[in-house]
Amino acid sequence: xxxxxxxxxxxxxxxxxxxxxxxxxxxxxxxxxxxxxxxxxxxxxxxxxxxxxxxxxxxxxxxxxxxxxxxxxxxxxxxxxxxxxxxxxxxxxxxxxxxxxxxxxxxxxxxxxxxxxxxxxxxxxxxxxxxxxxxxxxxxxxxxxxxxxxxxxxxxxxxxxxxxxxxxxxxxxxxxxxxxxxxxxxxxxxxxxxxxx
Ligand SMILES: [Zn+2]
Numbered sequence: 001x002x003x004x005x006x007x008x009x010x011x012x013x014x015x016x017x018x019x020x021x022x023x024x025x026x027x028x029x030x031x032x033x034x035x036x037x038x039x040x041x042x043x044x045x046x047x048x049x050x051x052x053x054x055x056x057x058x059x060x061x062x063x064x065x066x067x068x069x070x071x072x073x074x075x076x077x078x079x080x081x082x083x084x085x086x087x088x089x090x091x092x093x094x095x096x097x098x099x100x101x102x103x104x105x106x107x108x109x110x111x112x113x114x115x116x117x118x119x120x121x122x123x124x125x126x127x128x129x130x131x132x133x134x135x136x137x138x139x140x141x142x143x144x145x146x147x148x149x150x151x152x153x154x155x156x157x158x159x160x161x162x163x164x165x166x167x168x169x170x171x172x173x174x175x176x177x178x179x180x181x182x183x184x185x186x187x188x189x190x191x192x193x194x195x196x197x
Contacts, residue, residue, distance in 0.1 A: 007191060008194065012111075013173055016172050019169050022197075024197055025194075026194055026195075027160070027193045029193055032156055033191075034177040035137040035192050036095050037049075037174050041071065047077075048071055063089045067079070091136070104182070113178070139154060140153065176191055
């Protein structure tokens with residue numbers, strides 16, 4: 001699996017198994033694309049990377065190099081080892097889902113990170129999973145002093161990425177967010193990649 005490159009086509013998701021201590025790089029191939037990243041403990045998918053537990057563990061709203069993402073059982077699952085992107089990531093927003101698109105005025109089906117995750121995990125035999133609040137790599141959400149959010153477009157350039165190291169044997173799912181109804185992906189969802197190091 002070493003050095004394997006997994007292409008995640010625009011608006012789709014892919015899973016990789018990463019052994020404890022294994023490293024991988026998530027790359028924004030064309031730039032300007034948000035990645036919804038999920039990680040589940042391989043031995044028990046009831047344990048997963050949890051943004052809300054991570055915010056408590058690191059006393060921050062957003063990830064920083066050298067810190068861990070922790071699970072809903074408060075154990076480190078991924079370390080953010082290196083960041084050669086602008087360093088803008090989100091840990092506040094739920095994954096997009098069919099209702100979100102309906103509320104944004106979409107008529108009919110629209111791909112979403114939630115369905116992407118569920119489809120990929122079902123393909124691995126996990127038909128019923130919690131949908132965790134993801135780690136939204138490259139997603140630009142700023143919190144104002146009054147608590148309001150400002151959304152902007154992902155500031156990444158082509159080839160920007162982050163390197164993560166697994167603290168547990170885990171299943172990592174990366175979804176190339178299909179959001180095209182607001183600015184986060186510049187209204188143009190594109191592909192991402194997972195490089196196993
Ligand atoms: Zn999404």
